[in-house]
Structures are given as C-alpha cells and as structure tokens.
Amino acid sequence: MEIYWLLGIPLTGGIFLALWGCRKHSPEINALFSLLTLLAAALLTHRIIEDGPMTVGGGWFFIDSFNVFLVALTAFVAFTTALFSRPYMRIEAEHGKLNDKRLRLYHSSYQIFIAAMLLALTTNNMGILWVAMEAATLATVLLVSLYRTPASLEAAWKYFILCGVGIALALFGTILLYFAAEKVLGSGGTALLWTHLDGVKTELEPTVLSLAFVFLLVGYGTKVGLAPLHSWLPDAHAEGPTPVSAVLSGLLLNVALYAVMRSKVLVDGALGTDMAGNLMMGFGLLSVVLAAFLIKRQTDVKRMFAYSSIEHMGLITFAFGMGGAVANFAGLLHMTMHSLTKSAIFFAVGHATQKAGTQLMGGIRGLIKTNPTIGWGLMLGTVAILGVPPFGVFASEFLIITTAMHDHPWATPFLLLALGVAFASIFGKVQPMVFGETESAKLPYQPALAPVFLHLGLVLMLGLFIPPYLAAWYRQAAQLLGG
Amino acid sequence: MSLTYHLQIVNLLAALLLLISFAMLSQRRIAGLITLFAWQGAALAASTALVAWSTGQHHLYYSAALTLVLKVIAMPWYFFRVVKKLNVDRDVEPMINIPTTMLIGIVLVIFAFNLALPISELSGTVTRSTLGIALATVLLAFLMMITRSKAIPQVIGFLAMENGLFFAATSATYGMPLVVELGVALDVMVGVFVLSIFFFQIRETFDSLDLKHMEKLREK
Numbered sequence: 001m002e003i004y005w006l007l008g009i010p011l012t013g014g015i016f017l018a019l020w021g022c023r024k025h026s027p028e029i030n031a032l033f034s035l036l037t038l039l040a041a042a043l044l045t046h047r048i049i050e051d052g053p054m055t056v057g058g059g060w061f062f063i064d065s066f067n068v069f070l071v072a073l074t075a076f077v078a079f080t081t082a083l084f085s086r087p088y089m090r091i092e093a094e095h096g097k098l099n100d101k102r103l104r105l106y107h108s109s110y111q112i113f114i115a116a117m118l119l120a121l122t123t124n125n126m127g128i129l130w131v132a133m134e135a136a137t138l139a140t141v142l143l144v145s146l147y148r149t150p151a152s153l154e155a156a157w158k159y160f161i162l163c164g165v166g167i168a169l170a171l172f173g174t175i176l177l178y179f180a181a182e183k184v185l186g187s188g189g190t191a192l193l194w195t196h197l198d199g200v201k202t203e204l205e206p207t208v209l210s211l212a213f214v215f216l217l218v219g220y221g222t223k224v225g226l227a228p229l230h231s232w233l234p235d236a237h238a239e240g241p242t243p244v245s246a247v248l249s250g251l252l253l254n255v256a257l258y259a260v261m262r263s264k265v266l267v268d269g270a271l272g273t274d275m276a277g278n279l280m281m282g283f284g285l286l287s288v289v290l291a292a293f294l295i296k297r298q299t300d301v302k303r304m305f306a307y308s309s310i311e312h313m314g315l316i317t318f319a320f321g322m323g324g325a326v327a328n329f330a331g332l333l334h335m336t337m338h339s340l341t342k343s344a345i346f347f348a349v350g351h352a353t354q355k356a357g358t359q360l361m362g363g364i365r366g367l368i369k370t371n372p373t374i375g376w377g378l379m380l381g382t383v384a385i386l387g388v389p390p391f392g393v394f395a396s397e398f399l400i401i402t403t404a405m406h407d408h409p410w411a412t413p414f415l416l417l418a419l420g421v422a423f424a425s426i427f428g429k430v431q432p433m434v435f436g437e438t439e440s441a442k443l444p445y446q447p448a449l450a451p452v453f454l455h456l457g458l459v460l461m462l463g464l465f466i467p468p469y470l471a472a473w474y475r476q477a478a479q480l481l482g483g
Numbered sequence: 484m485s486l487t488y489h490l491q492i493v494n495l496l497a498a499l500l501l502l503i504s505f506a507m508l509s510q511r512r513i514a515g516l517i518t519l520f521a522w523q524g525a526a527l528a529a530s531t532a533l534v535a536w537s538t539g540q541h542h543l544y545y546s547a548a549l550t551l552v553l554k555v556i557a558m559p560w561y562f563f564r565v566v567k568k569l570n571v572d573r574d575v576e577p578m579i580n581i582p583t584t585m586l587i588g589i590v591l592v593i594f595a596f597n598l599a600l601p602i603s604e605l606s607g608t609v610t611r612s613t614l615g616i617a618l619a620t621v622l623l624a625f626l627m628m629i630t631r632s633k634a635i636p637q638v639i640g641f642l643a644m645e646n647g648l649f650f651a652a653t654s655a656t657y658g659m660p661l662v663v664e665l666g667v668a669l670d671v672m673v674g675v676f677v678l679s680i681f682f683f684q685i686r687e688t689f690d691s692l693d694l695k696h697m698e699k700l701r702e703k
Contacts, residue, residue, distance in 0.1 A: 150688050153689075161641070165628065171648050175651055175655065178660075179656045
C-alpha cells in the first residue's frame with residue numbers, strides 16, 4: 001500500500017502544481033508534497049525493516065533493503081531541497097531571472113522528476129526501469145534550461161542528446177537482456193521482471209548477457225557521469241538552478257548507478273566471472289583520476305563541485321566493481337555520504353553565488369565576514385566532501401581504499417593520487433572564497449541554511465557512529481549485491 | 484503464403500531500412516530528411532505487422548500501429564510544421580563531407596554485422612538474420628547525430644536510432660513486452676514535445692537552430 005502513496009504523491013503533486021500555477025503558496029505546496037513523499041518513504045522503510053523484502057502489486061514492484069535505502073535517501077534529499085528552493089527561487093525571481101510561468105514549470109517538473117526516480121527505484125521490471133530513467137531525464141531537461149540563457153540552453157541540449165544516446169544504448173542492452181530471458185522464462189510481460197530473472201540468472205546465456213551488460217553499463221553509465229561520457233554533467237550542473245544541481249548530483253546519479261547494479265547482479269550470476277566488476281572498476285578509476293585533474297582547472301564554483309561529483313561517483317562505481325561484503329558496504333555508505341554532503345554544498349554555494357552575483361570563484365570572497373553561516377556551511381561541506389575525519393566521507397573512503405589495497409593493490413596509487421589532487425585543488429580554491437578579504441555588503445535576506453547543517457550534521461554523526469540497525473541494514477543490502 | 488515467402492519480404496523491408504539510413508546520411512535538406520524518416524517508420528511498421536501476421540504474435544500489431552501513428556504520421560507532420568514555423572529549411576552542410584560519411588557508414592555496417600553474428604546464431608526467431616541490420620541502423624543514426632550540427636537533424640537521428648532499436652527488438656525477440664513498448668512510446672512522445680519547446684527557446688535565444696553557436700561550454 002505504501003508504495004502507491006510513495007509514487008502517487010509526487011505524481012499528484014506534479015499535476016496539481018502544473019494546474020495551480022505560480023500562486024502565492026506554490027513553493028510551500030511543493031515542500032508539502034515532498035514532506036508527504038518522505039513520510040510515505042519512511043512508512044515503506046519501516047515495513048521493509050520489519051517484514052523483509054517484498055514484491056507488491058502482482059510482482060510489478062519489488063523492494064528490498066538495497067532499493068528501500070535509496071528510496072529513503074531520495075525522499076529525504078528531495079524534501080530538504082524543496083525547503084531550500086523555497087527562499088532561493090523566490091530571490092531568483094526577484095532578481096528578474098525567472099517569471100511566474102517558469103516557476104510553475106519548475107515546481108511541476110520537480111515533483112514529476114522525483115516521481116520518476118522513485119518509480120525507477122521501486123519497479124521490478126527492467127523495461128520500466130528504463131522508461132522511468134528516460135522520464136527523469138526529460139523532466140529535468142527543461143529545468144536545466146530554466147534561465148533561458150545561451151549557456152543554459154546549450155547545457156540542456158547537450159544533456160538531452162548525450163543522455164538520450166546513452167539511454168538508447170541502455171535500451172539495446174535491455175532488449176538483449178529480454179532476448180536471453182525469453183529463452184528461459186518464455187515470452188511475455190514476466191520475462192523482464194527482476195525477481196524472475198534473479199531466480200534463473202545462472203541459466204541465462206552468458207555471451208548475450210555479457211554483451212547486454214556492456215550496453216547497459218555504457219548507457220546508464222552516461223547518466224552516472226562516468227568518464228569518458230561525463231561531459232554533459234558539469235554543464236548541466238553549472239547552468240541549471242542550484243536546487244536542480246543539488247538533486248541531479250545527489251540523487252539522479254545514484255539512481256542511474258542503481259540501474260547498473262541491478263544489471264550487474266544478473267550478469268554476475270550468469271557469467272560466474274568478474275567481467276562486470278572489472279569493467280566497472282575500469283570506468284570508475286578512469287572517472288576518479290580524470291575528474292580529479294579537471295577539478296584543478298575550473299574557475300566556476302558549481303562546475304568544480306560537479307567534477308567532484310564525477311570523482312565520487314567514479315569512486316562508488318569502483319567500490320561496487322570490487323564487490324564483496326566490505327566494498328559494497330563502503331560503496332553504499334559513500335553513496336549516502338556523497339548525496340548528503342554534495343547537496344549541502346550546493347545549497348551553500350547557491351546562496352554564495354546569489355550574493356556575489358557570479359559563479360566565478362574569483363568573484364566570491366570573504367564569506368565568513370559578510371555571512372558567517374554561509375561561509376561556515378561551505379567550509380564544513382568542503383572539508384566533509386574532501387574526506388577529512390570525523391566526517392562520514394572519511395569512513396567510507398577509508399574502507400574503499402583499504403579494500404583496494406588488499407584486493408587490487410595496483411589501483412591504490414591512482415586512487416590516492418586522485419584524492420590528493422582533488423583535495424589540494426578544492427581546498428585551495430574554497431579557502432579564499434570563505435576567508436579572503438572582501439568589501440561586499442551583507443546578504444539582504446535570511447538564507448535557508450537549515451538543510452545545509454542538517455545534512456552536514458547527519459554526515460558527521462554517521463562518521464562518528466553508525467547506529468547498529470542502520471549498519472545491519474547496510475550489511476544486508478551489501479549482501480544482496482554480492483561480489 | 485508460406486513462411487519463407489514472408490521472411491523474404493521482411494528481409495526486403497530490412498534492406499530498405501538500411502538503405503533509408505544511408506539516404507538520410509546523404510540528405511542535405513531538412514524537409515527531405517523528414518520525408519525519409521517517415522519512410523523509415525513506414526518500413527518498420529510494415530515489417531513489424533508482417534512479423535506479427537506470420538508468427539501469430541498479436542501484441543506486435545499494437546507495436547506496428549503505434550509506429551505507424553507516431554513515427555509515420557504524427558511526428559513528421561509535426562516536424563514539417565516546426566520547420567515551416569521556424570523557417571529553417573535551407574541546405575545543411577554536414578561537418579564531415581558526405582562521401583567520407585558514407586565510407587564511415589559502410590565500416591559501421593560491417594562492424595554491426597560482426598557484432599550481431601554470435602547473437603543471431605542463438606536466436607530462435609525466424610527473423611534473426613535481420614538483427615545485424617537493426618544494429619547497423621542504430622549505428623548509422625548515431626553517425627548522423629555526430630556529423631550534423633543543426634538541431635532538427637540531430638533529433639531525427641535520435642529518432643532513427645529508436646527505429647533501429649525497435650527493429651532489433653522485433654527481429655531478435657518478437658518485440659518487448661507490451662507495457663514496456665507503451666512506456667517507450669510515451670517517453671518518445673514526451674521527448675519530442677519537450678524538444679519542440681526547446682527548438683523555440685534555442686531559436687529565440689540564438690536566432691538560429693544551428694548548434695555551431697553553442698560552443699561556449701567546452702571542457703576546460
């Protein structure tokens with residue numbers, strides 16, 4: 001039952017906000033719908049923890065500890081982002097960057113986007129998973145070009161075409177998967193159900209599945225932002241409105257990686273080799289190293305953190321590629337940490353750029369003097385994402401690197417080098433933004449920073465202490481992903 | 484009519500599909516491109532319907548009807564309207580000259596056939612030999628997207644890619660489950676709708692649909 005609430009609420013929200021238009025309270029209604037979605041997600045999570053994995057709706061939906069964890073994370077970040085966007089978008093409108101029509105589009109698409117992601121996470125059908133991923137792209141294309149500046153249109157076009165091509169490859173992968181499944185399960189609607197596929201995965205034709213996985217990995221990997229298909233990501237993050245950057249970076253990338261992982265479980269079963277894991281490790285490592293060196297050259301603050309997202313998604317992909325209980329655990333933990341921290345950073349960056357009137361890092365100076373809370377938010381977020389203890393990112397990165405040292409020692413120098421380069425460049429660039437000299441005036445309004453500190457607080461808490469039930473939950477999910 | 488007879492017609496239609504893909508690569512005018520796209524859709528719909536008839540897979544009729552309505556009638560009509568409204572039907576010069584593009588295309592076709600070989604050997608469907616053609620169509624459409632700098636040809640390339648994928652699904656597995664096909668069709672429809680909003684935005688901002696103006700964002 002909860003599942004219908006979970007999917008129905010954001011969908012209704014999207015339709016309602018499209019009809020309601022941009023009236024006085026639409027930002028509050030947006031936040032309210034997100035809150036209701038979060039409540040539904042909490043109920044569903046509770047159910048799964050109590051009763052274990054289940055299929056709902058005649059096998060159409062399947063929920064286990066792996067995806068319910070992502071559902072909870074998605075609903076939570078979606079809610080805090082809606083809270084953040086309420087004052088943020090109002091100020092953007094006051095600055096004349098947006099009008100009522102575009103705000104209406106924004107609110108409506110935001111809810112549809114959340115609904116599409118939740119559908120992708122909960123569906124049991126690999127075909128519907130594809131459809132939902134594509135729907136999530138389509139819902140955000142017009143959000144990236146919301147400001148209608150030449151650069152934002154270009155970014156949105158690139159986003160659409162690159163992700164469109166990527167997702168077309170993923171469709172081919174899905175067709176191949178169905179082709180292999182049909183031989184075992186018979187044709188018809190049930191042959192693409194993940195639970196059915198999982199049951200017969202050892203009987204699936206290995207050559208077809210390995211080819212299918214290549215297409216699925218490259219296809220969904222485009223959306224994860226894996227190098228060398230990452231070039232849409234920095235543009236879309238930099239040119240779209242900040243709340244959109246936060247949900248793209250914090251949520252959409254995770255959902256795409258979720259799709260890859262679901263395929264990997266099947267392929268591993270069919271092949272009985274490490275082929276899928278090795279491919280993921282290769283793409284992951286390439287992304288980490290490439291992104292770390294590209295970070296150094298960025299001048300735009302949002303672009304810089306977008307490259308940092310590529311780096312972290314690469315790291316998570318690498319961890320899942322290694323497989324095994326510890327690496328999967330670390331990957332899941334890092335997924336959580338990255339989502340929470342990166343969205344917090346984007347919130348702080350949003351206010352900082354709004355104040356400075358530019359996204360260029362050279363134009364943002366001395367936040368700590370003019371707006372201590374924004375300055376501290378940005379600084380703490382940066383320190384957290386760079387993996388400084390006691391923040392949770394440290395714990396997950398530490399686990400990933402120690403596992404790599406043990407299982408794949410050749411990869412460790414690359415990882416350490418990349419993390420070191422990223423640390424030096426990001427810290428070196430953020431430090432003057434926060435502590436530099438400035439003459440600019442104070443922000444004339446109250447920034448919405450509660451979500452920033454809420455996220456960072458959670459990251460800090462998880463770094464110091466992971467509650468036992470949460471750890472058990474992660475372990476269960478890690479078990480599902482296998483090795 | 485016997486099954487082999489049907490099979491020959493399906494093979495003929497598959498060859499037609501590939502031929503149209505090459506024609507699209509060499510087409511300079513946007514209006515011509517849209518017409519070719521409509522013909523490609525028609526060939527796809529015809530072959531899907533034929534496979535449905537000869538194998539008794541009834542859900543393929545829906546798929547064929549969907550292709551006919553969306554890709555042969557609705558979308559070309561819509562594109563013609565957009566072209567007329569935006570007044571963009573002039574000769575388009577591809578970024579790589581046409582003979583070179585054709586040569587690359589031939590290499591892609593050989594590659595596609597080699598890639599499809601192990602899969603079609605496993606396939607039990609009567610139409611399995613066409614899988615290579617389906618893959619070639621996808622790759623050729625991809626090539627078209629790369630070599631064109633205008634917005635509408637890129638989108639037509641994208642949709643032609645979708646055509647190739649549908650053909651792959653029909654020839655290897657007698658189509659995807661109906662609900663998935665409906666979902667894909669819905670996504671394509673919404674996608675075209677979103678894009679047409681986008682065309683107007685691009686046109687308004689750049690005063691042209693030439694994506695060469697969009698070269699500000701480069702990887703630094």
